Amino acid sequence: MPDPIWRRIAEDLRLKIETGELGSGGKALPSELELRDEYRASRNTVRDAVKWLISRGLVETRPGQGTYVVQAIDPFVTSLTAEHSPGVSQTTTYASEVAGRKATVSDPRIEVQKATGKVAEQLGLTEDDSVVSRHQRRFIDDIAWSLQTTFYPMDFVVRGATELLVPQDKPEGVVQYLAEKLGIRQTGWTDIMQVRAPDEVESDFFGLPDDGRVAVIEIRRTAVDQDKKPFRITITTYPADRNQFTVTVVENE
């Protein structure tokens, strides 16, 4: 008997959950007191087992109600190599593969900040320069889907792209606007993707448990213009439990 009691209970419950013996049909698991009697352990030991199931994302507890099996979420698929379609904003949304789902975007929160750290570095700015940031919350079927912040050099506004400061979504796309206004054409981008624990803002917005169990996927997109000069940085975070990504590469012949 190498394993602790709580672990054996957890494995037993996992088996019963995966075979559908427990929790099917939205019914709750037996209460902690019932499990205590069933496994002849203390309530604390049973709770340790349930905590392990929670950490695996198999169940969730609702105070005053019971312990429920977590229903799998139909994942939303985002392409990181979508073709640039005119009229489709590359700034606020990536192309969606899933039909029949309603994507909505909040109006952006505009801020003007000092350029700092990696953003300044990648945009070729110094600490004295300013950047415009446009922060948006994005939903699918009214479910919190991603948080997105895009940075532009403040110089763009000075040179005439004043609409960057308008706190309103541009469905036709900021990329197209910059092309018309400043002659800056987007010719490509590089994404850097990492998985990390959510911060408090992300936990709140996505409704994630505060134990850091569900990770977020952070994608930093650096877009370059016709001179291969980075002109825009977009940072998007997605909760890992309901997002997938695709990358399609066609080698040139």
Add this chain to the structure above:
Amino acid sequence: MPDPIWRRIAEDLRLKIETGELGSGGKALPSELELRDEYRASRNTVRDAVKWLISRGLVETRPGQGTYVVQAIDPFVTSLTAEHSPGVSQTTTYASEVAGRKATVSDPRIEVQKATGKVAEQLGLTEDDSVVSRHQRRFIDDIAWSLQTTFYPMDFVVRGATELLVPQDKPEGVVQYLAEKLGIRQTGWTDIMQVRAPDEVESDFFGLPDDGRVAVIEIRRTAVDQDKKPFRITITTYPADRNQFTVTVVENE
């Protein structure tokens, strides 16, 4: 006082860790008994706080030794859109961005199986067909880095590509071998990327905690030939705590 005691202790410890006041220089945190006295709480309550820090990946406990601040791992960066360089195997390794790191690959474990599920579907096979799978363990600087399984139609072997059954790494690349032997040229691929909890094999190999805290990133790559027909499926899993990915897109003019 809306927050539980364990949470306040955890936040306080987090602050002290992030400012370097605690745990810097590889020293252990105060023992649970010391923390109990310091915060005037019970040992169990202190342990709840530490558990939260563990779940955030900030600290780790070592039985008989103490609680230590987790050292950040220098992430390994993998490109999902690397150019196909002759001589570089696209089968066993993606291109690495990080210099000075030694990548090694185990000899493959070869299996012949019935084609099932998505693999059969994407390769255009039926349940009666067989597939060859080549499973490899990959290391960077002798650290477990990824697990990879590649599936080919058994028909390839029948048609002459018998080396698919040789349990030995092909540094020059299976892709090149298939091109020479069968005239199948890889012209592109599609990756599907998801984040999920590790299974037991992955936890063991990567040395992950068994509480599912550290997720794995699973990438399923479907490669297509000159007729746009899928001919190879590669499933690779990476531990999320030490891997990043890049995607570079250059729009054609």
Add this chain to the structure above:
DNA sequence: AACGATTTGTTCGTATGTATC
């Protein structure tokens, strides 16, 4: 090699608080 001290891990019992029905 053996032992004792220290530290984390497991398990129990108990009491009280809070949310839901």
Add this chain to the structure above:
DNA sequence: TGATACATACGAACAAATCGT
């Protein structure tokens, strides 16, 4: 309002791992 269920907190005991003597 009362009953039920999960959440928090405390105290206690023993086990297991580690380290220094």
